Amino acid sequence: MLGAVTVLVEACKKNDLTTISSRYHPTYLSFKIPAGWPQPPTDIFKTNPLTEEGFQLGKKLFYDGRLSKDGNFPCASCHQQFAAFATYDHQFSHGFNNSFTFRNAPALFNLAWMKEMHWDGGINHIEVQPLAPITNIQEMAENIGDVLKKLSIDSSYHRMFAAAFGDTAINSQRMLKALAQFMGSIQSFNSKYDQVKKGEASFTIAEQNGYATFQAKCNACHTEPLFTDNSFRNNGLSLDPILNDQGRMRITGKPTDSLVFKVPSLRNIQYTGPYMHDGRIFSLSQVVAHYQTGIDIRQPTLDSLLKNRLSITNQEKVDLVEFLQTLTDQVLLHDTRFEQPN
Numbered sequence: 520m521l522g523a524v525t526v527l528v529e530a531c532k533k534n535d536l537t538t539i540s541s542r543y544h545p546t547y548l549s550f551k552i553p554a555g556w557p558q559p560p561t562d563i564f565k566t567n568p569l570t571e572e573g574f575q576l577g578k579k580l581f582y583d584g585r586l587s588k589d590g591n592f593p594c595a596s597c598h599q600q601f602a603a604f605a606t607y608d609h610q611f612s613h614g615f616n617n618s619f620t621f622r623n624a625p626a627l628f629n630l631a632w633m634k635e636m637h638w639d640g641g642i643n644h645i646e647v648q649p650l651a652p653i654t655n656i657q658e659m660a661e662n663i664g665d666v667l668k669k670l671s672i673d674s675s676y677h678r679m680f681a682a683a684f685g686d687t688a689i690n691s692q693r694m695l696k697a698l699a700q701f702m703g704s705i706q707s708f709n710s711k712y713d714q715v716k717k718g719e720a721s722f723t724i725a726e727q728n729g730y731a732t733f734q735a736k737c738n739a740c741h742t743e744p745l746f747t748d749n750s751f752r753n754n755g756l757s758l759d760p761i762l763n764d765q766g767r768m769r770i771t772g773k774p775t776d777s778l779v780f781k782v783p784s785l786r787n788i789q790y791t792g793p794y795m796h797d798g799r800i801f802s803l804s805q806v807v808a809h810y811q812t813g814i815d816i817r818q819p820t821l822d823s824l825l826k827n828r829l830s831i832t833n834q835e836k837v838d839l840v841e842f843l844q845t846l847t848d849q850v851l852l853h854d855t856r857f858e859q860p861n
């Protein structure tokens with residue numbers, strides 16, 4: 520008799536899932552590549568079709584503190600929309616048990632164009648990226664099994680997982696796919712610079728002069744229109760003896776990767792400070808000054824483009840900062856689609 524009941528229960532479960540699946544009609548979304556932009560190196564949505572339901576689930580997860588051990592540190596605590604999904608005005612992000620990260624939180628936008636993520640390129644796919652901060656003891660300090668348990672007791676998640684994936688099963692693969700749909704949808708291409716390129720606005724004289732300096736001195740690494748070539752380079756910062764962060768060498772083990780870090784995008788740089796991998800520089804003027812006079816040219820892994828530092832006059836520095844501010848995307852910073860859900 521017990522066996523018959525078990526079979527009946529399992530049959531009911533299957534019927535329930537079939538019923539849900541029969542109602543599964545996701546709203547598929549298209550990922551738009553701005554005019555004149557290169558194709559992304561890979562299709563991040565090829566095996567994870569972008570849908571409105573998946574996006575909304577990913578957004579809920581992104582803002583949910585339950586992904587962290589004590590409930591206080593959602594993804595959004597380090598990646599704030601008003602700072603282009605970076606951490607505004609903080610050198611390091613605050614994590615579990617009053618700890619701090621040892622690198623400055625990178626901005627999250629235009630991730631579809633990134634083959635490697637994090638300052639050292641240690642993550643090579645957007646769908647696994649959240650695992651690092653979720654499980655890092657200095658960040659969210661949680662394990663995936665406990666995250667899934669917390670999500671499973673929330674009936675709203677059962678409904679949202681079913682809407683996004685066809686049934687109520689909550690697992691790590693689906694959680695990561697939903698987060699990838701949300702984060703991969705964050706795009707920045709509506710700055711004044713973009714408007715100028717489309718003929719919808721004009722640079723001021725200072726901005727135009729700054730743009731000329733940028734093209735002559737900076738564009739080789741911070742290549743338009745992404746304002747990064749997504750490479751890894753040593754830009755001449757001295758080693759912090761306390762952090763002792765060797766950069767990409769932590770991943771590859773190669774001495775040639777010592778002090779080599781990912782080239783960040785300059786889009787929204789007005790709001791993503793402090794700057795550099797460890798947030799040691801707090802103003803754009805100081806960033807330019809580093810390239811003028813601060814580069815340590817004795818480093819054996821220093822990028823070849825910087826071996827003579829950059830010849831930039833003080834007036835060019837002022838104008839360059841003016842231009843960099845035209846890369847701010849106010850549409851992204853205030854887009855209600857990416858705001859924390861109610």
